[in-house]
Amino acid sequence: MSDPLTALLQIISTQTTVLQTAYSKADSSVPSINTPFQPTPLEFDPRVTEARHLIVAAATQLIATVQSPIEFLQAQAGGMFDTVIVGFIIDVNVPEILREAGPEGLHVDDLSTATGVDASYLARVLRYLATRHIFKETSPNVFAHNRPSSLLTKAKSIKEIQKTPTARFDNAPIAAYLHLGSDELLTSSTAFSSFLKNPKQAAAPFNVAYNTPKKMWDWFEEDELRSRRFTAAMKNSADAMFRPEIFTSGINGDALNPDDVVVDVGGNIGPVTLTLYKAFPKLRYIVQDLGQQVVAGEKFWNEKAPQALKSGRVQLQAHDFFTPQPIKDAAIYMLRLIIHDWCDEDAKKILSQLRSAAGSQSKLILFEMLAKHVSENPTDGTLSAPYPLLPNLGVAKAGFFTTLDMSLLTMYNGKERTYEEYAQLGKESGWKLEEVKPGKICALVFSPI
Ligand SMILES: C[S@@+](CC[C@H](N)C(=O)[O-])C[C@H]1O[C@@H](n2cnc3c(N)ncnc32)[C@H](O)[C@@H]1O
Known part of the structure; x- marks a missing residue:
């Protein structure tokens, strides 16, 4: 086995060649850092993604190894x-x-x-x-x-931004996400330490920092800019981060019958449903969320697929998922990035409402990312990486995920869960976890017990 530094350099060298070859096969070259971003199909190519992860994992580990530990730690402050x-x-x-x-x-x-x-x-x-x-x-x-x-x-000109400031983040998911990070997330994080030392004092650090008993969602209901900005940031997940196949194969849409009903619970304005509607236009979809998102949803659908609302194939419905689910016996109840927002007690309440509405053939599908260990652990899918990389590839693969986990804790005392924790949550609310379809975001498929 070579020494760690040489091994890291070899990974960088080999994977850089992989990256360059993939681009040259597409008659192009690895984009320069000096020119603005231009999306290409290669952004989503699995081999390119893997090469990128390995290069970044090796490069960050190289820095952590060779940099003075004092300088390395100073950056944290x-x-x-x-x-x-x-x-x-x-x-x-x-x-x-x-x-x-x-x-x-x-x-x-x-x-x-x-x-x-x-x-x-x-x-x-x-x-x-x-x-x-x-x-x-x-x-x-x-x-x-x-x-x-x-x-x-942002997706708007300066003139448009100045004309309607509350709409300035519409269709600009990355600007929206980073801006909310510097606003309510940063403010809430100042109460992080105090909350962890005494979690009984409030529901989450957010509640301590803003001195409010309200959940973040209810707090948003009175704040159009924050609400719209969050909606825009959520679209980031659908459009930029996840391949549509995760959702189309996640619900196994090819096996459903025309007019089968898919309920997108806490679906926001409906970005996942839009992906599914494009793939399976003969199904029926109901996107449920709190009132303000339904209003924003109408605008979104009128822009993206007006026919969907007119034909009634897609309906938008104001519904609080802690109350009885009005759509009984749907083929699919799906929740993307919802359960991780809630502590176990609340998550069970949400899933139990769905269990009460479900028929014997209904499926519950959670689209969530699974928490993994940094060390090798075959049971949660953390498999070994090339020597001497961290088994989870460090920030290259788990950077965003671990930041998200901390954001969930900060804003709502939510959490990213392991496979076992999801199976247990299902069991305690009447659902059996039958299958996990792996991916950047996993589809966890449950049937009624
Ligand atoms: C993290 S977002 C996920 C949105 C959507 N599933 C997606 O992946 O794009 C959480 C959503 O839950 C909604 N929400 C929060 N509390 C709710 C409640 N009690 N009933 C229904 N929706 C709720 C929020 O408005 C928000 O749209």
């Missing part, structure tokens, strides 16, 4: 600046201003005129980000987009 500075830049519309300026970028004095923010502050925060490969400084105090920063742009 300032992690909040990553969050707060990206949030600020999005807030003052720098990404859109630089998009409109084009590839040459803009001097901070011009950015200052456009944003109303002091040029010296802008220079410092943009330098902070450019040092971390978000934006590039093309000459002293002149900044332009690079590949990561180009994804921070």
